[in-house]
Amino acid sequence: MCPGALHSAENRPGLSAKPGAALELLRSAAELNGATEIALTFADYLDVENRQARRYDQLQRKTILFIEEIERVTGAPVTLIGTRFDERSVIDRRHP
Numbered sequence: 533m534c535p536g537a538l539h540s541a542e543n544r545p546g547l548s549a550k551p552g553a554a555l556e557l558l559r560s561a562a563e564l565n566g567a568t569e570i571a572l573t574f575a576d577y578l579d580v581e582n583r584q585a586r587r588y589d590q591l592q593r594k595t596i597l598f599i600e601e602i603e604r605v606t607g608a609p610v611t612l613i614g615t616r617f618d619e620r621s622v623i624d625r626r627h628p
Contacts, residue, residue, distance in 0.1 A: 555605050562606035569626075570602060571612040583616045588623055591615075 562570075575582040579592040588596070591613070599610045613623040 555601075558602065559605045562608055567606055567608040569611040570606060570608050571614070572599065572602070572610050573614040575613050576616045583621075585615050585623065588613070588625055591623075 561567075575585070575591065575595055578595045578598060581592050582595055585591045591599075599613070602610055609625065611624065611626045613625070615621045615623060
C-alpha cells in the first residue's frame with residue numbers, strides 16, 4: 533500500500549472515502565499475511581526532505597507519526613524504510 537493511501541482515497545480504486553477504510557485494509561492484510569515486519573518504501577513521497585535521512589531520527593516528524601500509526605494498526609514493526617530510489621537509501625531499524 534502506498535503511503536498516501538492511508539490518508540486519501542482520492543483516485544485510488546477500491547478504497548472508500550471513509551477515514552478509517554484504508555487503515556482497516558492495512559490491518560486486515562497484515563493479519564491475513566501474518567506480518568512480522570514491514571518495509572515502507574517511498575518515504576520521500578511523504579516529504580521530500582526524507583531523502584536526506586540516513587537514520588530514523590532524521591525523518592520528518594509527520595513521517596515518524598505515519599510509521600507509528602502503521603505499527604499501531606498492524607502490530608508489526610516497520611523495520612526497513614526506503615528514503616529514495618537507491619539501494620543505499622534504506623534505513624534499517626532491525627539492528628540499533
